Amino acid sequence: MPMSPPRPSRRSPRSRKPHRPTRARNSVYRVRTTGMACLELLLYIQLCMSTRSPTAQRIAHECLVLRARWLSRVVSRIYDEALRPHGIKGAQLNLLVAIALTGGVSPGDLAARFQMEKSTLSRNVRRLVANGWVLATNQDDARSLTLVLTPAGARLIEQIVPAWEQAQARTRAELGDDALAGLEELPLGPSHST
Structure with missing residues (x-):
């Protein structure tokens, strides 16, 4: 595959990281x-x-x-x-909504529900807490952390609806209803056969 030439960096020479080649713009x-x-x-x-x-x-x-x-x-x-x-990404919105629906949830339960690595969950939760959308509280001891939606988080969910609807419509336009039909029928979470 053809490689694109290195682009000039906007960062100062001191903060440059080693250049990693990127694929061409039309690369798959x-x-x-x-x-x-x-x-x-x-x-x-x-x-x-x-x-x-x-x-x-x-x-x-x-x-x-x-x-x-x-x-x-x-x-x-x-x-x-x-x-x-x-100021939020799709994965963070999913976590925010899950926290809102549960009324309070432990990070471990949230990680299990979304099949998410603990480090990924921790990074996303830190962002939600830093923005004031989620409060991390210790119920009984330091090991029992609970994530709770704040009033600011509840307001964000309401404010974000038009942008979310726009993303829903654009996804349908990009991929088509036929491609998404099966996706909407998939269960959210692991399925267990008895």
């Missing part, structure tokens, strides 16, 4: 949400299919994790762009 590794997202995935799969390895062809054609991660990146980018004016 950089998913854009311009109505062409589905086409880009198809082109990526076709590119993989043109290799000589039958195993690589099969994985590229059938891999569910490829499609799930691609979908996650596309949808996350749409929501993050819509929610940016409110």
